[in-house]
Amino acid sequence: MSYFASIESLFYLAATVAVVASLKVVTGNNTVHALLYLVVSLLAVAVCFYLMGAPFAAGLEVIVYAGAILVLFVFAVLMFGLGKDETQHAPQNSGISNMFGAMFLAFALLIELVVIINNAQIQQSLQVKVISSKSVGIMLYGPYLLAVEIASFLLLAGLLAGYHYAKPESQGSQR
Amino acid sequence: MTAIPLFHVLVLSSLLFTIGFTGVVARKNTLFILMSLEVMLNAVGVAFIGAGSAWQQADGQVMFILILTLAAAEVAVGLALLIRMQKKYRSLDIDLLNKMKG
Amino acid sequence: MLLASLPFYPLISFILLIVFAKRLSWHVASFISVGAMAIAALVSMRLVLELSAMPDSVMTANLWHWFNLVTKQGSSDVNMSFYLDGLSAVMICVVTGIGFLIHLFAAAYMKDDANFTRFMAYMNLFIVAMLVLVLADNLVLLYLGWEGVGLCSFLLIGFWYHEKANVLAARKAFIVTRIGDTSMAIGLLLLFNSFGQLNIEALSSLLQQIGSSGTGFSTEQLNDIYWIALLLLGGAVGKSAQLPLQTWLPDAMAGPTPVSALIHAATMVTAGVYLIARMHHLFMFSPEVMTYVAWLGAITLLLAGFAALAQTDIKRVLAYSTMSQIGYMMLALGAGAWSAGVFHLMTHAFFKALLFLTAGAVILALHHQQDLFKMGGLLKKLPVESALFVVGLVCLMALPGTSGFFSKEAIIAQLWSSNTAGPALWWCAIIGAFITSIYSCRLFFLAFLGNKRYRTGLVVEKANLMRSALVVLAMLSLFGGLISLDLSQVFQSARASISFENEPSWLHSVAIATPFFGILFAWYYFKNYRLTKGQDDYVLSASTHSFAVFCRNGLGFDSLYKRLFILPYTWLAKLNRNDIVDKTLMSSAWYIGLWHDVMTMIQNGSLRWYLAAFGLSILVLVGVTIL
Numbered sequence: 001m002s003y004f005a006s007i008e009s010l011f012y013l014a015a016t017v018a019v020v021a022s023l024k025v026v027t028g029n030n031t032v033h034a035l036l037y038l039v040v041s042l043l044a045v046a047v048c049f050y051l052m053g054a055p056f057a058a059g060l061e062v063i064v065y066a067g068a069i070l071v072l073f074v075f076a077v078l079m080f081g082l083g084k085d086e087t088q089h090a091p092q093n094s095g096i097s098n099m100f101g102a103m104f105l106a107f108a109l110l111i112e113l114v115v116i117i118n119n120a121q122i123q124q125s126l127q128v129k130v131i132s133s134k135s136v137g138i139m140l141y142g143p144y145l146l147a148v149e150i151a152s153f154l155l156l157a158g159l160l161a162g163y164h165y166a167k168p169e170s171q172g173s174q175r
Numbered sequence: 176m177t178a179i180p181l182f183h184v185l186v187l188s189s190l191l192f193t194i195g196f197t198g199v200v201a202r203k204n205t206l207f208i209l210m211s212l213e214v215m216l217n218a219v220g221v222a223f224i225g226a227g228s229a230w231q232q233a234d235g236q237v238m239f240i241l242i243l244t245l246a247a248a249e250v251a252v253g254l255a256l257l258i259r260m261q262k263k264y265r266s267l268d269i270d271l272l273n274k275m276k277g
Numbered sequence: 278m279l280l281a282s283l284p285f286y287p288l289i290s291f292i293l294l295i296v297f298a299k300r301l302s303w304h305v306a307s308f309i310s311v312g313a314m315a316i317a318a319l320v321s322m323r324l325v326l327e328l329s330a331m332p333d334s335v336m337t338a339n340l341w342h343w344f345n346l347v348t349k350q351g352s353s354d355v356n357m358s359f360y361l362d363g364l365s366a367v368m369i370c371v372v373t374g375i376g377f378l379i380h381l382f383a384a385a386y387m388k389d390d391a392n393f394t395r396f397m398a399y400m401n402l403f404i405v406a407m408l409v410l411v412l413a414d415n416l417v418l419l420y421l422g423w424e425g426v427g428l429c430s431f432l433l434i435g436f437w438y439h440e441k442a443n444v445l446a447a448r449k450a451f452i453v454t455r456i457g458d459t460s461m462a463i464g465l466l467l468l469f470n471s472f473g474q475l476n477i478e479a480l481s482s483l484l485q486q487i488g489s490s491g492t493g494f495s496t497e498q499l500n501d502i503y504w505i506a507l508l509l510l511g512g513a514v515g516k517s518a519q520l521p522l523q524t525w526l527p528d529a530m531a532g533p534t535p536v537s538a539l540i541h542a543a544t545m546v547t548a549g550v551y552l553i554a555r556m557h558h559l560f561m562f563s564p565e566v567m568t569y570v571a572w573l574g575a576i577t578l579l580l581a582g583f584a585a586l587a588q589t590d591i592k593r594v595l596a597y598s599t600m601s602q603i604g605y606m607m608l609a610l611g612a613g614a615w616s617a618g619v620f621h622l623m624t625h626a627f628f629k630a631l632l633f634l635t636a637g638a639v640i641l642a643l644h645h646q647q648d649l650f651k652m653g654g655l656l657k658k659l660p661v662e663s664a665l666f667v668v669g670l671v672c673l674m675a676l677p678g679t680s681g682f683f684s685k686e687a688i689i690a691q692l693w694s695s696n697t698a699g700p701a702l703w704w705c706a707i708i709g710a711f712i713t714s715i716y717s718c719r720l721f722f723l724a725f726l727g728n729k730r731y732r733t734g735l736v737v738e739k740a741n742l743m744r745s746a747l748v749v750l751a752m753l754s755l756f757g758g759l760i761s762l763d764l765s766q767v768f769q770s771a772r773a774s775i776s777f778e779n780e781p782s783w784l785h786s787v788a789i790a791t792p793f794f795g796i797l798f799a800w801y802y803f804k805n806y807r808l809t810k811g812q813d814d815y816v817l818s819a820s821t822h823s824f825a826v827f828c829r830n831g832l833g834f835d836s837l838y839k840r841l842f843i844l845p846y847t848w849l850a851k852l853n854r855n856d857i858v859d860k861t862l863m864s865s866a867w868y869i870g871l872w873h874d875v876m877t878m879i880q881n882g883s884l885r886w887y888l889a890a891f892g893l894s895i896l897v898l899v900g901v902t903i904l
Contacts, residue, residue, distance in 0.1 A: 007179065008179060011179050015183075018187070019187070019191065022191055022195065022214050023194055025210055025211065025214060026194055026197055026198030026201070026207070028207075031204075031207075034207060038214070041191075041217070045191075045217055045220070045221060048184075048187070048224075049221075049224050052184065052224055054224050054227065054228060054239075057220075057224050057236045057239050061220075061243075064243050064247065065213070065246070068247065069246060069247060072250055072251070072254055073206075073209075073250070073254070076257060076258065079258060080257070080258075080261050080267065129231065131227065131232075135233040136233045136240070139233045139234060139237045140237055140240065147237075151241055151244040155247065158248030159248075161251070161252045162251035162254070163255070165255035165256050165259045166254075166258045166259070196892060199888055200888050200892060201885075203885075269884050269885060270883060270885070273881070273884075274882055275882050
C-alpha cells in the first residue's frame with residue numbers, strides 16, 4: 001500500500017482542496033464562479049466526512065448543501081441578473097482559463113474518490129470506525145427529539161419568512 | 176487502525192471558519208456574504224463530525240444535521256431578504272443598509 | 278367630653294373662615310371667629326370649675342389612637358389624648374380667655390383690612406395649636422402643637438407680606454425658632470431612647486419610681502437626663518426668645534398688633550416656660566440644668582431691660598419687656614419656684630396683652646405711627662387709652678397691689694435661698710426690676726407726656742368693642758393677683774426643702790421698694806421727656822450716643838450672629854459658587870455623555886462594521902479565556 005493511498009494523505013488532500021476552494025469563494029469576483037468554488041469546497045468537505053467515518057453526513061452534505069442550497073443560490077443569482085454588482089468592475093474575461101481553478105480542484109477530488117473506492121484496505125479500515133446512519137437516526141429520534149422538533153419549526157419559520165419577504169409587494173398587505 | 180488526529184480536523188475547521196469570517200466581513204456584495212456564511216457553518220459542521228468520529232459518538236452527526244437544517248432555513252430567509260433588497264435598492268451593496276444607527 | 282371638644286371650636290371656625298374666605302362679610306366673619314373663641318373661653322371656665330371639684334384634679338380625654346412606638350422594653354402608645362391638670366388649666370384659661378379678648382379687639386382693629394377673614398382664620402388656627410400644645414398628654418402631640426404655633430406665628434408676622442421687612446421678619450422668626458425646635462426634637466428622641474416613654478404622666482411616674490428606688494439613677498441615666506434637659510431647654514429658649522435665640526422677637530413686631538399681643542406676648546412665647554414647667558420632674562433630677570435655666574433667665578432679663586431702655590419704637594419696647602419678663606419666669610423655674618413662674622406667666626399674659634392692645638389703639642389713632650419720638654402729649658387727647666396704659670405699666674413695674682406685684686414678688690422671694698439659684702440671681706432680679714420701672718416710665722413719658730410731636734390729626738375711634746376688651750384686660754391685670762393659683766398638686770413632687778432661715782431681713786423691703794427707686798430715677802433722668810417746652814412741633818430725638826445705639830440694636834446680637842453665622846455661611850456659599858458637589862455629580866453625567874458619543878460613533882449603521890466588532894469581541898473573549 002502506497003503512502004499516497006493512506007486515509008491520512010487522502011484527508012489532507014481533501015482538506016487542502018476545501019481550504020483553497022473556500023478562499024476562492026471569498027476572494028472571487030464572479031458570482032457564478034464563486035458558487036462553483038463553493039460546490040467544490042462542500043464536496044471536499046464531504047470527502048473529509050467520509051474519511052472520518054461519517055458516510056451519512058457526507059451524503060447529506062452532498063445532497064442538501066451541494067444539491068439543494070446551492071441550487072437556491074443559483075436561482076437567486078438568476079433573479080438578480082448578473083453584471084450589476086462587483087462583476088461590473090471585474091475584468092470580463094470568460095472561457096476555459098477562468099474555470100480552470102475550479103475544474104482542477106474538482107478533478108483532484110474525483111481522483112481522490114476513485115482511489116478511496118478502489119482501495120480495499122482503506123475501505124476496510126474505514127469500516128471499523130464508521131458510525132452508522134442507524135445509530136444517528138436512533139439518537140435523533142431518541143434524546144434529540146426535541147431538537148428535531150425545534151429544527152422543524154425553524155424550517156417552517158424559514159419557509160414562511162422566505163415566502164413573506166420574497167413575494168411581490170403588490171400582494172402584500174403593506175402598501 | 177489509523178485515524179486522523181482530532182487536532183488536524185480542528186485546524187481544518189478553524190481555517191475554514193476564518194476564511195468564511197473574512198469573507199463575511201470583507202465583502203461588500205451581500206450574496207458573497209451569504210456564501211461566506213455557508214462556509215462558516217460548514218466549518219462548524221466539520222468540527223462536530225471530527226469530534227464525533229474521534230470519540231466514536233453519534234452526537235456529532237446529529238449536531239451536523241441540525242446545523243444543516245439551520246443553514247437551509249438561513250439561506251431561505253437570507254435569499255428572500257436579498258431579493259427584497261435588490262428590489263428596493265437595485266443593488267446588493269451591503270453598505271447601503273446603513274439606516275440602523277444610534 | 279367637654280375637654281375633648283375644646284380645640285374643635287376654633288378649628289371649625291378656622292375651617293369655615295378659610296373655606297369661605299372673602300365671601301364672608303365682616304360681621305359674619307367676626308361673629309364666627311369671636312363666637313368660637315367665646316364658646317372656647319366659656320368651656321374652659323366650666324372645665325376649670327369641674328376640675329377644682331375633682332379630688333385628684335386631673336382630667337383626661339382620649340380622642341383616638343394615633344400610632345405605636347415600639348421600643349426594646351415594649352411598645353408605647355402615642356394617642357391623640359388630652360390631659361388637664363392645674364398647670365394646663367391655667368394655660369387654657371390664659372389662651373382662651375385672653376385669646377377671646379384679643380380676638381374681640383382684633384375684629385375691630387383689623388376691620389378695614391382686605392384680608393380680614395384670613396387674619397381671623399390664622400388667629401383661630403393659632404388658638405387650636407396652642408390648645409393642643411398645652412393639653413397634650415404626650416410629648417409628640419405637644420410637639421405637634423409646638424410646631425403649629427410656630428407656623429401660625431410665621432404666617433401672622435408675615436401677614437402684610439407686601440412689605441419686604443415683614444417677610445424678612447417672619448422668615449427670621451421661623452428660622453431662629455426652628456433651631457430651638459430641632460434641639461427639642463433631638464431631646465425628645467434622646468428621651469425616648471433612654472426611657473422608652475413619651476407620655477408625660479407615665480414618664481413622670483417612671484422617673485419618680487427610679488428616683489425613689491434604692492439604687493436611684495445610674496450615672497448613665499443621670500447623664501442622659503442632663504442632656505435631655507439641656508436639649509429641651511434649647512427648644513424652650515427658641516420659643517420663649519431667651520438669650521441665645523432671642524433675636525427674632527423684636528423683629529416679630531412687624532406683624533399686626535393683636536398678633537404681637539396674642540402670640541408674641543401673652544401665649545406662644547410662654548410655651549417654653551410651659552414646657553419646662555411641664556417637664557419639671559425631669560429638670561429636677563438635673564440641678565445643673567436648673568441653674569443654667571436660672572442664669573439664662575437672669576441674663577436675658579437684664580440684657581432685654583437694657584435694650585428696652587434705648588428703643589424708639591413703642592412695640593419694640595414692649596417686645597424687649599416681654600423678653601425680660603419671660604426671663605423672670607425662666608429664673609423662677611430655674612430656682613424651683615414652679616408655681617411662682619406659672620403665676621407670673623398668667624399675670625404677665627394679662628398686663629402684656631393689655632399693654633400691646635392699648636399700644637395698638639394708640640398706633641391706630643396716630644395713623645400707624647410707632648415712633649415714640651413722634652408721639653408725646655397723648656394724655657389729654659386719649660385719656661382712656663392713657664389710663665389703661667398706665668394700668669398695664671403699673672402691673673409691669675409690679676407696684677404693690679397689682680397682679681404683677683404678687684407674681685414677681687413671689688419669684689423674687691424664693692430666689693435667695695433656692696438650691697439652684699442664690700443671692701447673685703436675687704440681685705439680678707432686683708436690678709431687672711429697677712430697669713423695668715425705668716423703661717416703663719420712659720415709655721410713658723415719651724408717649725403720653727411732654728410736647729405734641731406728631732403732625733397728623735388724631736383718629737379717635739369710638740370703638741366700644743375695642744374699649745370693652747381693653748377694660749376687661751385692665752381689670753384682670755389689676756385684680757388678677759387675687760386669683761389664688763393652687764398648683765401644689767401639679768408640683769407635688771417638686772416641693773423642695775427650701776429653708777428661709779438665714780435670709781437677711783431687708784430682702785422683702787428692698788424688693789418692694791425697688792420699683793419706686795426706678796420711678797424716682799426716671800423722673801429726674803428723663804426730665805426733658807416729660808416736661809412741656811411750650812412750643813408745639815418741638816423735635817425730640819433719641820440719643821445717638823454709641824452705647825444707646827448699641828442697646829437699641831438689641832445689644833449687637835444681630836450683628837454678632839451675622840458675623841458668626843451668616844457671613845461665614847455666605848462666604849462658604851460664595852466659595853462654593855461653582856458647587857463642588859454638583860460638579861462631581863455632573864462629571865458622571867459628562868462621563869455618560871462621553872460614552873454616548875463613543876456609542877453613537879460605533880453605531881454608524883454599517884453592518885460590516887458591526888460584524889467586525891462582533892468578531893473582535895469574540896476574539897477578546899476567547900483570548901481572555903485562554904489567558
